[in-house]
Amino acid sequence: MAASAGLVRSGRVRAKLHSLAGRAAVPVAVQLELTQRCNLRCCHCYLGGSVSSELPTRRWLELVAEIRELGCMQVSLTGGEIALRGDWLEIAERVRQLGMMLTVLTNGTLMAPEELDQLAKLCPSRVSVSIYGPCAAVHEAVTGVAGSFEKSVATVRHLTRRGIRVRAAIVLMRRSFAAYGATRDFALSLGCEPVFDFTVDPTALGGTDVLAHRLSTAQLNDFLLREIVPTRHSRPRAGDELAAHPRERVVGECGAGSSSAFVSAAGGLYPCVGFLPGFGSVATRPFKSAWHSEKATRHRRRMSRVLAACQSCEAADGCVSTCPRRSLVEMGDSALPTEWSCHIAKVLHDSSQMKDDVNGEYPPWVVAGQQGVSDEEGMAGSDDRE
Numbered sequence: 137m138a139a140s141a142g143l144v145r146s147g148r149v150r151a152k153l154h155s156l157a158g159r160a161a162v163p164v165a166v167q168l169e170l171t172q173r174c175n176l177r178c179c180h181c182y183l184g185g186s187v188s189s190e191l192p193t194r195r196w197l198e199l200v201a202e203i204r205e206l207g208c209m210q211v212s213l214t215g216g217e218i219a220l221r222g223d224w225l226e227i228a229e230r231v232r233q234l235g236m237m238l239t240v241l242t243n244g245t246l247m248a249p250e251e252l253d254q255l256a257k258l259c260p261s262r263v264s265v266s267i268y269g270p271c272a273a274v275h276e277a278v279t280g281v282a283g284s285f286e287k288s289v290a291t292v293r294h295l296t297r298r299g300i301r302v303r304a305a306i307v308l309m310r311r312s313f314a315a316y317g318a319t320r321d322f323a324l325s326l327g328c329e330p331v332f333d334f335t336v337d338p339t340a341l342g343g344t345d346v347l348a349h350r351l352s353t354a355q356l357n358d359f360l361l362r363e364i365v366p367t368r369h370s371r372p373r374a375g376d377e378l379a380a381h382p383r384e385r386v387v388g389e390c391g392a393g394s395s396s397a398f399v400s401a402a403g404g405l406y407p408c409v410g411f412l413p414g415f416g417s418v419a420t421r422p423f424k425s426a427w428h429s430e431k432a433t434r435h436r437r438r439m440s441r442v443l444a445a446c447q448s449c450e451a452a453d454g455c456v457s458t459c460p461r462r463s464l465v466e467m468g469d470s471a472l473p474t475e476w477s478c479h480i481a482k483v484l485h486d487s488s489q490m491k492d493d494v495n496g497e498y499p500p501w502v503v504a505g506q507q508g509v510s511d512e513e514g515m516a517g518s519d520d521r522e
């Protein structure tokens with residue numbers, strides 16, 4: 137929930153929005169995982185092969201209304217693959233009817249042309265389609281399904297022809313790294329916005345086998361140093377402002393659980409995807425009740441702790457962001473930065489290229505550094521991902 141990104145040009149406004157919303161515990165961005173079923177078998181999938189039960193249509197529609205009442209401004213529909221549910225368009229329509237922004241995450245292999253036309257009529261802020269390579273061989277080595285590349289590309293073409301903003305969600309992994317430049321060029325040729333996500337996080341159940349797909353240190357360094365990495369632009373709490381105000385940095389600066397939330401397919405309410413423990417089930421009880429529960433209050437208290445390790449960090453000007461969920465899984469404490477985060481910060485800190493680029497033009501691609509919901513269009517924080 138690599139976030140995400142899309143927030144590059146007005147990141148400061150979005151960060152401010154999340155900061156204010158977080159203080160008032162207003163869930164301005166909510167990600168709804170309509171299903172955990174998927175027709176692809178992506179090697180890095182955060183679901184780790186598990187599939188839970190799903191809420192019925194009626195409850196999703198009620199939840200959409202409930203989060204609107206609480207001040208939600210943006211809803212992301214995600215899976216699994218949402219098109220495996222026959223009601224995804226009905227839920228998307230309700231989001232728009234209630235005046236909220238809509239983003240959709242899909243693998244792009246199952247939506248019929250008529251469905252895509254209906255989606256286009258809803259004017260989504262963005263549709264993210266996973267693209268893992270510039271050709272079937274590279275893409276399908278990740279998805280594990282023959283023919284998936286052609287279908288995803290057809291979906292991207294269909295939507296861009298209708299003027300929909302499409303993001304190519306490109307997860308950089310060890311096995312596909314060599315093709316990342318070609319993947320970016322291919323995505324641009326399709327008329328969509330390539331967004332790199334160089335994180336692979338533990339699965340929703342805490343499984344760490346998927347970490348084998350993370351870029352090697354050499355690949356990561358290569359990527360960071362060769363590309364113009366604009367993450368300091370996209371993450372206004374980091375970079376310049378963090379360096380200026382390091383003591384303001386708190387564990388939950390991404391807003392997970394205070395200004396953004398994730399509802400799992402089975403109805404569990406979480407700060408963000410895979411961020412345990414959650415706030416309880418909203419399958420039958422109102423969203424508001426779980427959102428303002430004692431568990432949620434305790435979470436927000438934990439998230440308001442100052443990041444002690446960051447206070448005197450010399451690499452702070454290169455720091456993309458910490459991720460409390462990742463820290464919890466990998467370090468056992470959401471307040472302890474991971475080696476991964478600090479390594480990236482150090483490379484960026486040491487990079488004269490990045491310093492030279494501070495006032496440069498944005499390249500036609502952006503880099504997402506995290507997974508989650510709060511980095512959605514109009515939001516600040518991290519990244520979306522299939």
Ligand code: SF4
Pocket residue numbers: 443445446447449450451452455456457458473474477478479481482
């Ligand atoms: S590099 Fe590590 S210690 Fe330094 S500010 Fe970033 S997360 Fe904190």
Ligand code: SF4
Pocket residue numbers: 137139390391392407408409411458459460461462506507508509510517518519
């Ligand atoms: S940075 Fe925050 S929103 Fe993003 S994945 Fe981590 S906990 Fe979730």
